[in-house]
Amino acid sequence: MSSFPVLRRVLQSRRRPLSIWTVALGGVCGMYTSLYPMMEKVNLQEMMEALPPAMVEALGYDDMTSAAGYVGSATYGLVAMALLLVFGIGNGAKILAGHEEAGDLELELTSPLSRQTIYAQRLAALWVQISVLVAMVLLVTLVLNAAQSLGIPLDDLMAGTLGLWLLTGLFGSLAFAVGAATGRRAVALGVAAGAAVVGWMFNAIGPTVGVDWMSAVSPLGWYMADNPLTRGFQPLGSSLLAVTTVVVLVAGWMRFLRRDLMT
């Protein structure tokens, strides 16, 4: 299996939607990030004080005075993250369970390829796409960081990007694994999207109500706590994201190898 036929086939069919996503995501990130110099001019602090403090904190908009604070909250912590999660979960649910429901797996599973191979190559197709999109976010931020002299430290940016990649990968993999375990795309979407929303709420509400464990158990807490671009590399957070991903994928894999193919 030196040529990865399933991986190539899936990526080929995803060329157009992936291009559109990459361009759109790059555009949105660029727009948000390039707003910073303007935001700097308005008196942000005054704006913030007009809002209820709990709301400011919940939105993660509490540190707008530095470029890293702003880009971390607005782009990495909100817009890019939300778009990537939507993509990762949608694609994770579709790339195995969706194709299974459509009947595409029937001839793959009766070919000499093993179920393991099909699982692995479809999973790889998901991660390749996520990597392309995260690379686009990084690229846009790097360019604007230099062009507008935002002064976001490079190691902070790389650490935040690693976290964003792992976070998207986790939720994409969760959707993928639930889909592989059940063969039902809707179930995969529901479970992964539900987990993401709960994770977001835990991370946002925990600090405002003063309950520490809420953000400590949330993948979003592992990724960013209040800001992904000001905390540097997080060995614990990154490990938790990676380990959870592996656990979820192994569970989905074991179930996929044993169960009936849906029609």
Add this chain to the structure above:
Amino acid sequence: MASAVVKVRGLVKDYGRFRALRGVDLEVQQGEVFGFIGPNGAGKSTTIRCILDLLRPTEGSVEVLGTSDLRGHPEVRARVGYLPGELAMHGSSTVREHLAYLCELRQGRGAERVEELAARFGLDLDRRFRGLSKGNKQKVGVVQAFMHTPDLLILDEPTSGLDPLLQQEFLRLAREAHVGGATLLVSSHILSEVEAIAGRVAIIRAGAIVDVEDVAKLRERAGQHVTLTFDEPPSLEAFSALPGLEQVSVEGHTLSAVLHGAPDALLKEASRHTVTRWTAHDRNLEELFMDHYRPDGAASDGDRA
């Protein structure tokens, strides 16, 4: 001595609480064409998908080409060709691209036969899946099942959606594969669709095999519907007494009956009168089932699954 290429023993399959198969036994011998006949929902596709290891049996065992562990033997899967009952085809790729992909899954085997097979079925390789008609999809299914010249062909309703001309082409292709030494398992609703190629036929009904028989014997048992119209009312008694004639009835000048075996006696009796019109058609499977369950021929919908 021929050996079994497909061996199914006591196969039970539950979908949740619904029991779709209730102990199916099947043996397909090396080199034979085996018909697998049953009405909608009888369990043909379920049996086939268990044989192919797409479904795990609830109970019972399945052996294919000498292994009961198809999952662990890619080299055995490489020797099987499968035509699914419902073939998935969508998206923007062309027929050619998709067939090339399916060849790739088999390390390129079969690629050299794609053009030839497509030409035989008049399949345009440059058409896109989106908007492909049912018949054209079925052609793609047939081509991909045969292209790598498998030793065992498992075909779930191969002729559905094909027009009569292409059904003939399919039968030719199946016969070629058979002559070439392949074993075929072919499912259908209708006996007449497979009787041209099948040697033996299994009949499945409501999840259980009710009969395994030579096609010729089955056809004789199924019999024909015969009607004869005379220039005067025929005698019910004379015709009822004829061998092989059942369910004889007379309405006006027309006699109708079910004929098993040779029509010779019937024709000789009829020739003593003036026949103005006659019809004879093979009885379909549903009628055969009614014989199976009601030897007196009393029809009822009550025993349908």
